Amino acid sequence: MAANSAQARDIAYQVHPQTNLRLHQSEGPLVVERGDGPYVFDDTGRRYLEGMAGLWCASLGFSERRLAEVAYEQMKTLPYYHTFNGRSHPQSIDLAEKLIEIAPVKMSKVLFQSSGSEANDTAIKLVWYYHNAIGKPKKKKIIGRTKGYHGTTAASVSLSGQALMHADFDLPLDGFRHTDYPHYYKLAEAGESEEAFATRMAESLESLILAEGPETCAAFFAEPVQGAGGVIVPPPTYFEKIQAVLKKYDMLFVADEVICGFGRTGNRWGSETFDLKPDMLTCAKALSASYLPISALMISEAIFEAMVAESEKIGIFGHGYTYSGHPVTTAVALETLKIYEERDILGHVRRISPYFQSRMGEFADHPLVGEVSGVGLLAGLEIVRDKTTREAFDPAVKIGERIQRAALDHGLISRALGDRLALCPPLIIEEAQADEIAGAVRSALDDVWSEVRPEGLAAVG
Numbered sequence: 001m002a003a004n005s006a007q008a009r010d011i012a013y014q015v016h017p018q019t020n021l022r023l024h025q026s027e028g029p030l031v032v033e034r035g036d037g038p039y040v041f042d043d044t045g046r047r048y049l050e051g052m053a054g055l056w057c058a059s060l061g062f063s064e065r066r067l068a069e070v071a072y073e074q075m076k077t078l079p080y081y082h083t084f085n086g087r088s089h090p091q092s093i094d095l096a097e098k099l100i101e102i103a104p105v106k107m108s109k110v111l112f113q114s115s116g117s118e119a120n121d122t123a124i125k126l127v128w129y130y131h132n133a134i135g136k137p138k139k140k141k142i143i144g145r146t147k148g149y150h151g152t153t154a155a156s157v158s159l160s161g162q163a164l165m166h167a168d169f170d171l172p173l174d175g176f177r178h179t180d181y182p183h184y185y186k187l188a189e190a191g192e193s194e195e196a197f198a199t200r201m202a203e204s205l206e207s208l209i210l211a212e213g214p215e216t217c218a219a220f221f222a223e224p225v226q227g228a229g230g231v232i233v234p235p236p237t238y239f240e241k242i243q244a245v246l247k248k249y250d251m252l253f254v255a256d257e258v259i260c261g262f263g264r265t266g267n268r269w270g271s272e273t274f275d276l277k278p279d280m281l282t283c284a285k286a287l288s289a290s291y292l293p294i295s296a297l298m299i300s301e302a303i304f305e306a307m308v309a310e311s312e313k314i315g316i317f318g319h320g321y322t323y324s325g326h327p328v329t330t331a332v333a334l335e336t337l338k339i340y341e342e343r344d345i346l347g348h349v350r351r352i353s354p355y356f357q358s359r360m361g362e363f364a365d366h367p368l369v370g371e372v373s374g375v376g377l378l379a380g381l382e383i384v385r386d387k388t389t390r391e392a393f394d395p396a397v398k399i400g401e402r403i404q405r406a407a408l409d410h411g412l413i414s415r416a417l418g419d420r421l422a423l424c425p426p427l428i429i430e431e432a433q434a435d436e437i438a439g440a441v442r443s444a445l446d447d448v449w450s451e452v453r454p455e456g457l458a459a460v461g
């Protein structure tokens with residue numbers, strides 16, 4: 001590595017999120033310089049198919065000029081304004097109106113932030129604010145799920161069920177609890193049907209609420225499909241049963257649509273795919289095709305009314321960010337939503353996703369693959385040492401990372417999440433790219449299989 005190379009300067013000056021910082025000092029970064037459709041190019045000119053749409057987000061790929069032009073025009077007209085203290089501007093008004101129009105259930109108002117973490121953080125604060133406003137100050141605990149991921153601010157990561165993100169940060173904060181996550185393949189008991197498993201998951205949530213005291217339990221947050229948890233698609237009836245428990249104990253339901261929103265699961269919202277009826281909904285990522293950072297939190301009329309009363313009592317709604325409803329990010333988000341409609345991106349996802357899922361489904365017969373799960377343009381492969389017993393590899397083998405690395409060698413960016421390999425390509429992929437993803441994953445699995453099999457690391461048979 002040359003002393004003044006991009007890699008060396010990166011190591012010298014930049015701290016990378018969700019990275020082993022020690023390892024990074026010897027390995028350095030993959031420096032990505034430009035994009036074209038669903039492809040990105042590194043600093044040597046090598047092309048990769050972005051099989052993760054970046055971080056589950058670059059829905060329109062990497063070269064949508066309309067978004068660049070809208071940003072430029074908006075920067076010339078009004079590059080910045082804020083929404084504090086009753087100020088506003090046309091773009092944030094238009095976007096808020098549009099989001100309320102397309103919400104999966106009746107919503108009343110929108111709060112803007114810059115990231116998914118901030119949207120969930122805001123939702124957490126509103127759960128507390130709301131219960132104070134309605135005279136239930138003891139009802140404050142918030143329940144997330146093991147393997148759930150809702151961001152990395154102090155509160156949103158407390159809600160997340162990610163032990164590696166809590167460790168030595170002195171987190172989670174008080175008042176956050178986690179219930180089971182609905183991974184049927186891994187957690188079902190012998191002979192248990194999907195329906196019985198879903199019932200058991202709901203019973204487990206109910207037991208937690210009863211143990212904590214229902215009068216202290218305020219809200220439950222869930223991603224329709226757990227993304228960072230490894231693309232965990234809930235079994236049928238799971239959310240129906242979970243929502244019945246939440247109703248029984250008068251708890252709010254917050255749907256985290258940060259990954260699922262805007263077509264990812266084959267409907268505009270994951271809430272439509274899984275019939276969720278949330279009181280609040282967070283979205284980000286594909287809201288602006290990730291060309292600029294923006295997130296939105298939608299809230300019901302009941303929550304808004306309580307906020308109005310509370311802010312009247314206190315004298316202010318004491319929350320917000322400098323960039324809440326930033327004119328350039330809201331303009332780009334509006335244009336993104338226009339592109340989705342004009343090009344019928346949702347129709348495209350519905351046409352292409354059965355093919356994508358069938359190509360991913362082919363891996364079920366690979367000796368390293370225990371399960372393939374997926375919906376829409378999301379897929380997760382569970383890598384196992386023994387397909388019969390579903391035994392996992394020793395974590396020291398780093399099987400997921402090895403496959404991710406091998407896939408990169410074959411020109412595909414994927415993401416290992418523990419022993420699961422995730423795929424979440426841009427929504428604009430065509431069949432040829434689904435074939436490319438399948439080819440690279442097949443080659444990567446075969447490469448790693450040929451390494452681990454002689455090492456005696458994988459069970460043969």
Ligand SMILES: Cc1ncc(COP(=O)(O)O)c(C=O)c1O
Pocket residue numbers: 055056114115116117118120149150151152223227228256257258259284285
């Ligand atoms: C479901 C979900 N919620 C929230 C977040 C946090 O979003 P951000 O990284 O924009 O803060 C993510 C990020 O991947 C996510 O997947």
